[in-house]
Amino acid sequence: MSINNIFDVASRAMSAQMIRLNTTATNLANANSIASSAEEAFRPIRPVFRTVYESTASETGLSTVTVDGIVSLDRDPQRVHAPEHPQADEEGYIYQSAVNQEEEMVEMMDASRQYQNTLEVVSTIRTLMSRTMNMGQ
Amino acid sequence: MSVIRDHLATHANALTLREQRNNIIASNIANAATPGFRARDFDFTSALQQQMGTGSMDRSHNAHFATGTPGQMQLGYRQPINPSLDGNTVESAVEQMEFAENSVRYQTSLMFLNRRISGLARAIRGE
Numbered sequence: 422m423s424i425n426n427i428f429d430v431a432s433r434a435m436s437a438q439m440i441r442l443n444t445t446a447t448n449l450a451n452a453n454s455i456a457s458s459a460e461e462a463f464r465p466i467r468p469v470f471r472t473v474y475e476s477t478a479s480e481t482g483l484s485t486v487t488v489d490g491i492v493s494l495d496r497d498p499q500r501v502h503a504p505e506h507p508q509a510d511e512e513g514y515i516y517q518s519a520v521n522q523e524e525e526m527v528e529m530m531d532a533s534r535q536y537q538n539t540l541e542v543v544s545t546i547r548t549l550m551s552r553t554m555n556m557g558q
Numbered sequence: 559m560s561v562i563r564d565h566l567a568t569h570a571n572a573l574t575l576r577e578q579r580n581n582i583i584a585s586n587i588a589n590a591a592t593p594g595f596r597a598r599d600f601d602f603t604s605a606l607q608q609q610m611g612t613g614s615m616d617r618s619h620n621a622h623f624a625t626g627t628p629g630q631m632q633l634g635y636r637q638p639i640n641p642s643l644d645g646n647t648v649e650s651a652v653e654q655m656e657f658a659e660n661s662v663r664y665q666t667s668l669m670f671l672n673r674r675i676s677g678l679a680r681a682i683r684g685e
Contacts, residue, residue: 426581427580427581427584430584430585431584431588434587434588434589435586437591438591441591446603448639462611470589470592470593471590471592472589472592472594472595479633480633481578481581481582482578482581482582482585482598482600482633483581483582483585484585484588484589484595485585485588485589486588486589486591486592486595505565509601531591532591533590533611534650535590535650538587538590538654539584539588542583542584542587542657545657545661546584549577549661549664549665552665552668554571555666556566556671556672556675557671557672557675557676557679
């Protein structure tokens with residue numbers, strides 16, 4: 422998909438922030454997940470953002486953002502001794518997911534603020550455009 | 559025809575430049591979370607002077623070479639107030655302020671254009 426105008430810029434930026442919000446929701450939903458081994462334990466996921474420039478960006482300055490992929494953070498799950506837990510391994514340990522809830526909340530607020538910013542830009546530019554359409558009347 | 563164009567030229571040029579600047583600031587806001595992205599902008603005053611051919615580098619003789627092409631502004635990088643660790647130089651507050659100011663100035667230019675056009679129309683109709 423090529424970038425032609427401000428609406429392409431905004432729509433791609435907003436979908437990138439939406440993916441970021443989705444990953445945060447996934448992380449928060451799995452904040453208390455428990456696994457029987459360190460490999461199976463849930464690790465928080467993050468989107469990787471990359472700038473996409475318009476073909477003539479050196480003149481127009483238009484650029485937007487895209488999600489290159491989603492990566493798992495390399496964090497060690499917490500090993501807790503709970504022999505009575507049904508998911509405990511033979512030594513009696515369970516593995517809690519490595520999600521930091523405060524960090525995810527900050528991510529969530531940041532993503533939603535930036536989504537709002539982009540939306541505000543679009544609505545302002547739309548108003549300006551419609552006023553320009555009525556020029557000279 | 560050229561008289562009418564000259565009559566509208568300043569604000570018509572200003573309007574185009576304001577729109578381009580709005581697009582650039584919107585691109586900055588879109589990239590507020592991209593690591594390593596450098597916020598861009600251009601100097602409106604010198605860009606307008608360049609478009610109007612009234613800058614300090616104006617041609618005083620027809621045989622002189624023009625400096626720079628009209629319609630092409632010099633894009634620069636914004637100096638961040640508080641640089642962030644990931645190399646991103648977009649500061650939401652700064653960009654929001656610049657965008658708000660630019661939008662208001664866009665509307666001002668638009669209003670001036672409207673008044674000039676309606677003034678011309680009134681003169682043509684002979685009211």
